[in-house]
Amino acid sequence: MSALEKRILSAVAIILLIGSVFYLFGTQGLFFLGFLLASLCAFEFAGINFSLNGAPKSISLLFLALNLLVLFISARLPNTPMYFLAGSCCIFVTCSLWMLRGACDNDTLYRVINRGLLGFLYVGVFPALALRLMVVTNGLPWFWFLVAIVVVGDIAAYFVGSSLGKHKLMPDVSPNKSWEGAAGALIGALAVSVLFKFWLLSEVPSALVIATGLTASITAQTGDLFESLMKRVANVKDSGRLLPGHGGFLDRLDGILFGAPVVYIAYVYYFETLLA
């Protein structure tokens, strides 16, 4: 199977999966699916980041247990309380110091702590914001907006990049990405924004919809690069092996994770500031 076929197949699979779950089980089903996918991303994150010299498997388990808490509470409680996140960080740092002392050098220990705390944000808070869009009042159109920006941007980047791509974007991190592809993703996101302005987000000011679309496209592309960087540092090719031939879940969802905070902030700004 060619790279293009794989890409189309996995895009179709994602759309079919999300669409049918939403059709059959409604918002709650969608939330459950999202929660499951976010947990799989966290699982892959732990696999990539905690396989350091001397770091025991129990660190991954500790991270995953605490991250599940961060993810669930951030996604479910109305005020997204920061102190739960802070508390999880305290527990993680305390346990890491005890579990790893003597077992690895200081540099590795500091890295493990850094990666754990980054993880609570990257595979805890970020997906939680995407999940919140599914359950907050009038949030669902914004969730579809986020998904469309990322999926359409990804496809546009691929086609524009592979036909016109000449100038490398960040060759050390992701050798196949080009400036032309990045511009293609932005144009795709612009098209999605215009579509949503006339469809699901028709009451939202045009400037806000377009600014959100473009900004989320930039951060989603950052998410893609960040994920590549993470894999390069860990020296792995795919984030996971649960989807043979298609990379891992994190490979597919990296854009959604980094786009989510932008769209969520736009959502809150619209409902709490513009409409207040």
Added chain:
Amino acid sequence: MSALEKRILSAVAIILLIGSVFYLFGTQGLFFLGFLLASLCAFEFAGINFSLNGAPKSISLLFLALNLLVLFISARLPNTPMYFLAGSCCIFVTCSLWMLRGACDNDTLYRVINRGLLGFLYVGVFPALALRLMVVTNGLPWFWFLVAIVVVGDIAAYFVGSSLGKHKLMPDVSPNKSWEGAAGALIGALAVSVLFKFWLLSEVPSALVIATGLTASITAQTGDLFESLMKRVANVKDSGRLLPGHGGFLDRLDGILFGAPVVYIAYVYYFETLLA
């Protein structure tokens, strides 16, 4: 000046400073002082963590600007919104990728991103929770409780550790700390808890006060070890040089930072669950 004299002098200076600001300017003055100290901690954190090969000075400035936003918003807004933190992380990662691409290797780039996101928690959200205790309804007794646990625990650890200390706690990270000193800090925190139960927190259940005191003492000691680890990895002795001979602000406040989430969670649990 001996280590003991330094320790006593800086403890007295801290107490005099906090006490006189509170006496003269009330809660708002205390908040302002706390905000200033937290910003100085962030400044020291950036100095320690972003002096990596190839990382330009602008990364520190970017971090500090975004962290000021995280700190202020987390400390001031009632619902401590997680999406501001997430948004700052997105901006930091995006800018880091652009500013550092080509300038340093992938490993350094990933470290810079890790440390930035850890920083938003460690010198952004953590101090913000201590600051919030000063301004929320009935929060001030809990703030004094936090300060007392850390200060008394620190003094107790020093005296017990230097007279009875035999068994090293974590020699690779902090060669002078002993299990005896850690036990001393816990006993000090227990004494503080009993005092507060009969004084400022008399209406709070004993079990909650004591559990909070002991847990906060453990995480505060973790904070101390974590700060030592950070300095060791960066190969610096003091976190800053603004207080000659006394280490930096981060050296003095590391316990408060890690104790804050525990005390804040206990505060919220008491007022929103037990009294609700």
